[in-house]
Amino acid sequence: MTITRDVVIATLKTINDPVSGDDIMSAGLVRALHVDEGNIRFVFEVPGSAAAQMEPVRAAAEAALKALPGIGSVSAIMTAHSSPAAPPDLKPQRSAEPKGPQKIPGIDRIIAIASGKGGVGKSTVSANLACALAAEGRRVGLLDADVYGPSQPRMLGVSGRPASPDGKTILPMRNHGVTMMSIGLMTNEDQAVVWRGPMLMGALQQMLSQVQWGALDVLLVDLPPGTGDVQMTLAQKAELTGAIIVSTPQDVALLDARKGIDMFNQLGTPIIGMVENMSTHICSNCGHEEHTFGHGGVAKEAAKLGVPLLAELPLHLDIRLAADGGAPVVVSKPDSAQAQAFRSLARQLIADGKG
Numbered sequence: 246m247t248i249t250r251d252v253v254i255a256t257l258k259t260i261n262d263p264v265s266g267d268d269i270m271s272a273g274l275v276r277a278l279h280v281d282e283g284n285i286r287f288v289f290e291v292p293g294s295a296a297a298q299m300e301p302v303r304a305a306a307e308a309a310l311k312a313l314p315g316i317g318s319v320s321a322i323m324t325a326h327s328s329p330a331a332p333p334d335l336k337p338q339r340s341a342e343p344k345g346p347q348k349i350p351g352i353d354r355i356i357a358i359a360s361g362k363g364g365v366g367k368s369t370v371s372a373n374l375a376c377a378l379a380a381e382g383r384r385v386g387l388l389d390a391d392v393y394g395p396s397q398p399r400m401l402g403v404s405g406r407p408a409s410p411d412g413k414t415i416l417p418m419r420n421h422g423v424t425m426m427s428i429g430l431m432t433n434e435d436q437a438v439v440w441r442g443p444m445l446m447g448a449l450q451q452m453l454s455q456v457q458w459g460a461l462d463v464l465l466v467d468l469p470p471g472t473g474d475v476q477m478t479l480a481q482k483a484e485l486t487g488a489i490i491v492s493t494p495q496d497v498a499l500l501d502a503r504k505g506i507d508m509f510n511q512l513g514t515p516i517i518g519m520v521e522n523m524s525t526h527i528c529s530n531c532g533h534e535e536h537t538f539g540h541g542g543v544a545k546e547a548a549k550l551g552v553p554l555l556a557e558l559p560l561h562l563d564i565r566l567a568a569d570g571g572a573p574v575v576v577s578k579p580d581s582a583q584a585q586a587f588r589s590l591a592r593q594l595i596a597d598g599k600g
């Protein structure tokens with residue numbers, strides 16, 4: 246019998262966290278959990294100050310899983326962070342006059358994921374990249390700022406309204422090791438929202454400063470397509486590590502991608518690089534590869550603009566089905582070539598000090 250994720254989670258819930266008094270799942274210590282044909286791996290993330298005390302807990306979790314019938318390998322890697330968790334940010338929304346881009350307490354890096362044109366797969370790339378960074382053991386946040394079509398709740402399989410216990414701060418949601426907040430969770434699912442400029446800016450500001458993100462290595466911001474108020478506000482309010490521009494290879498998408506890059510250049514936001522999505526189509530039946538939207542267009546454009554080409558991601562049915570099903574392909578088919586394409590993008594960002 247193959248072991249299911251639910252059984253693994255139930256087993257981990259039997260292990261107590263001596264620091265919080267909760268079980269280790271509820272205490273949020275288990276990150277990047279992968280269950281694959283009886284082989285289990287996860288990252289056991291503990292506060293730096295409690296590392297010595299937590300090693301026996303990690304060992305107990307590993308032993309409990311190994312005792313399950315039909316188990317293959319179990320790997321529980323402990324990581325300890327020396328920085329304390331960020332205190333909740335209780336600043337009122339309009340505390341002081343804005344003084345240019347600010348660092349957000351507790352968040353080491355902020356990366357904007359942008360596209361010139363809609364529908365090129367920016368949200369799919371953001372969701373998979375977030376999960377891939379989490380799988381590398383990074384503390385990842387994903388802010389879905391795509392006010393015109395927030396899709397991260399669906400892609401990450403999260404629903405319900407985020408809680409605000411004190412009426413001032415907002416508790417983010419969490420799934421697949423990613424801490425997530427979406428403007429889509431603040432509105433009714435089927436209700437079209439007509440945003441006006443000041444509302445947009447207020448909502449974005451609120452998501453940056455009033456959401457209790459905690460300590461994060463990186464926060465990805467899934468932007469709406471184009472070059473509008475949200476992009477401007479983000480670059481003006483938050484100190485961005487840089488922007489990643491997602492494009493498909495067609496000329497029309499590239500033209501818009503160029504406009505996006507121009508905008509970030511004007512705003513003084515570094516361009517981390519471009520990602521070509523739907524680069525080649527790989528048939529899910531026979532594996533045949535074809536270039537539906539042409540191929541190499543983004544590589545050429547990136548070379549022309551002098552920005553790195555970070556990845557060429559395939560067009561594959563599994564990527565769409567996984568994203569629509571609430572568990573991105575990086576989580577649902579971690580060993581597939583599609584997932585590995587996102588994993589290597591994540592590793593590259595980490596190696597470059599961006600992830």
Ligand SMILES: Nc1ncnc2c1ncn2[C@@H]1O[C@H](COP(=O)(O)OP(=O)(O)OP(=O)(O)O)[C@@H](O)[C@H]1O
Pocket residue numbers: 360362363364365366367368369370391394396469470522523558559560561562564565566568569
């Ligand atoms: N590499 C891929 N392979 C297969 N399907 C993909 C791929 N990338 C994106 N898709 C699919 O294309 C559609 C559009 O993707 P997505 O919503 O991520 O685009 P977007 O650029 O964020 O769009 P929007 O303009 O709405 O913000 C989705 O149905 C998604 O599942």
